[in-house]
Amino acid sequence: MDKGRIPKIALQCNPNGKRPLGRPRKRWRDNIQEILTKYRLGRLDRLEEEGIFHDGEEWKRRCSQLTGPKAYLGKILFVCLFVCLFVCLLAGWLAGWLAGWLAGWLAGWLAGWLAGWLAGWLTG
Known part of the structure; x- marks a missing residue:
């Protein structure tokens, strides 16, 4: 393998520096996924693939269980x-x-x- 190829560099890489202490910071996507999981609306990546966020009626139907009497x-x-x-x-x-x-x-x-x-x- 040639020394200048990216896989070789990544394999032999020894990064300098330290990782921050504690757990990794929460991202916006992590919060959204947590809410979707809590209310059993599905996984974020799957909903994005199916295009449910762009289909207003389907998204409204899924979210109606959060605000209805049930x-x-x-x-x-x-x-x-x-x-x-x-x-x-x-x-x-x-x-x-x-x-x-x-x-x-x-x-x-x-x-x-x-x-x-x-x-x-x-x-x-």
Whole structure:
């Protein structure tokens, strides 16, 4: 292989300098790909090959799932479940507290009445 050919230079290259520390910087394409993956719209390179970005109706159809009622359904269900759980726990705690208070009050009243009746019966 001739010494001036690019493959030979690339093979024997010893670059000077240092790589920057940390992860590589995020590019615009990386952010777009992350969003597309999150919402399951497809891969960026595939969408570019198919020309979907230039077809307004197809792109609108794919993006409509992000803003329609189905997009918020999972969040709404989560909030409803959380509220129901909180109300059930609160109702259970309140019922237990009320039952304990009522039982304590009833036992105290009954003990007082019985002590009064017994004292009256013994002295009378």
